[in-house]
Amino acid sequence: MKFELVDSLRGAPDETLLEDLRRSAKAIGRDTITIAEYGEVGKAHPCTIQRRFGSWPKALELAGLQPSRSKIGISDEELFENIKSLWISVGRQPRYSEVKTPLSLFSAGTYEKRFGSWSKALREFVEWVNADSPNQSTNTDEELDVARTTYNDSTKxxxxxxxxxxxxxxxxxxxxxxxxxxxxxxxxxxxxxxxxDHILPWSKGGETIDENLETKCKQCNLGKGNAFIS
Ligand SMILES: [Zn+2]
Structure with a gap:
């Protein structure tokens, strides 16, 4: 199957190949793509791309994509962001068997290597998500400042x-x-x-805290906006 497609794009114009690079990156939800990933979702063989444009990074550049990073350089942050996207895609806690392309950018093996097991990775992920609460933020000075003032009644x-x-x-x-x-x-x-969105709108004094936030579909959310105007 794959080899028929390779032949079909081998003589294609440069722009067709670059367009397929962009399409493939978009298909996996990123602004870049690795040779291996393109091998899975691309219409041409990665070698065709490399030969045509001299190198993989050069092809990415000409396609207006970001340089791809090696898998070795993946940060915990990227791994957690990916679990978050995966969780949202399936609408619940992702299963081990779902940690693969196209929904996941990284394989289950990548998580096992980093965290020991998929369930340990999920546990670390939950801690990472919860660490974002304003009263326990350890991120930037600015965020700490906001956290302090949020719980200080003497300030506006x-x-x-x-x-x-x-x-x-x-x-x-x-x-x-x-x-x-x-x-x-x-x-x-x-x-x-x-x-x-905020239950009590921020403009009416509602705080950006979990207790004042709720999930609404687009239609109901728009309806809410009107209700407050009338
Ligand atoms: Zn609704």
Whole structure:
């Protein structure tokens, strides 16, 4: 199968090959792609690309993609971000057998090597997600500053309005990836877009804390906005 496709793109114009590189990167949800990944989802053989453009990095550059990093250089942060995306894709805790392309950027083996086992990786991941809570943040000085002032009644400063990715994820998990108003979920209604938003709007004094956040589908979320105006 693969070899028929290779032959079909071997004589293709440069732009067709570059376009397929971009399409493949998009298909795996990234702004770059490795030779191995392209070998799985690309229409041409990676060798065709390398030969045409001189090297893999050169082809990525011409396609307007980011340079790919070696798997050895993957940070814990990237591994956790990937679990988060995977969790959102399947709408629940990902199973060991699901830790593979196309949903996952990294294999289960990568997690086993780093954390000892998939279940240990999940445990570390949950800690990472929870470490984002404003009262236990250990990240930047700015975040610590916000955390301090959030719990200080003597100041008018409040929690930041923006909901972080990790907090959003925590709320989605807490709410079971379902709209709190109508129950719609990507699991029972494919294409459902879930939003995490303030219950009491930030503009009306609502804080960006888990207790004041909830999951709503796009439709119900828009409806809520109107309800507060009327
Ligand atoms: Zn809804």
């Amino acid at each position: 400063r409040r929690s930041r309005r923006e909901i972080s990715d990790r907090q959003r994820f925590r709320i989605l998990v807490r709410d079971g990836f379902r709209c709190k108003a109508c129950g719609a979920s990507p699991l029972n209604l494919p294409g459902t877009e879930l939003h995490v």
